[in-house]
Amino acid sequence: MRRQTEGWTRAGLFTRGFGPEVRAGGPNMVLVHGLGLSGRYFVPLARRLAAGGASVLVPDLPGNVRSRSAARRAPGVGELAGALRRWHRELALGPSLLVANSVGCQVVAAFAARDPALVERVVLLGPALEPGVTGLRQCGRLMADAPREPLGLLAVAATDYLVTGPLRFAASFRHALRDAAESFEKQLARIEVPALVVRGSGDTVASRDWTRRLAGIVGDGRVAQVGGAAHAAHYSSPDAVADLIEKFMVGGRG
Incomplete structure (x- = not known):
């Protein structure tokens, strides 16, 4: 099957596609x-999952980077989930495995709660933000995490933050x-x-106790x-993350 390699825009969201072309209603992963x-x-993970035969789609959410013009102001979490739903339905995707990182986990939670028929399974990577923790402390946790990340990621993040813009970032x-x-x-x-709730052992943003708490809230976590x-x-x-996801998809415990 033809492999998707170039970005395109649907329902206002710039999207990267990897692996076999998604068939209407066919199995797929959304990051x-x-x-x-x-x-x-998400490109390193998307490529690794696609190498295993998965159809993987990676949208930029409205207001962010290449989908910045899709929103005049910074959307709330519920609005982001609604935009993701419209994008999902326009592409006529079947039930998806949703994989999210950080605050993206909040968007996926809202999406999955509202539209359960569109969701096959959920993977939360380093979920944020923890209730009861002040914004200042959350920022401190993120700053403490930065030296633990690869330089390549810091370069990508810095560029993305600049394109999204500081005012929109603060509002978001x-x-x-x-x-x-x-x-x-x-x-x-x-x-x-x-x-499946996943954290890196050195994650300063999502603590071990917090991730265990979230897994306990979900019916089958x-x-x-x-x-x-x-x-x-x-x-x-x-x-390592792709291995966990692939085992999870076939019912393994990760």
Whole structure:
């Protein structure tokens, strides 16, 4: 089957495709990025999953980087989930494995809670943000994580943040903090499909206790850890994360 390698735009969202071309209603994986970023830092994982035969789609959420013009202002978490739903339905995708990192986990939780028929399984990588933790402390955790990440990731993130813009980033951060305090865990409790919560062993953003707590909220949740990785384990250890996802897809415990 033809392999997708170039980006394209549907429902206002710039999207990268990897692996076999997605057939309407066919099996697929959707990777959802974190705050202020684009899908670029998911490319190593997307390529590894595609090498295993998966059809992988990586959209830039509205207001971010190559989908920046899709929103006039920074959307809230619920608005991002709604935009992802419209994109998903326009592509006529079947039930998807949703893989998200950081604040993207909040978007996926809202999406899965509202549209369970569109979700096969959920993978949460380094989920953020933890309720009850101040915005200042959350920023401190992110800064502490930076020296633990590969230089390549820092370059990608810095460029993406500049394109998204500091004002939009700040507004998006406020939206995400509000969602974490009011909605995130409630949305997770509504998810009935199997969920895998993954953290890097050196992640300063998503603690071991927090990830275990989230896995316990989901009806069928489990946890896994990637040794030697930090918050963006999917970038620094794509093979290890892909192995966990592939085992999870066939019912393994990760």
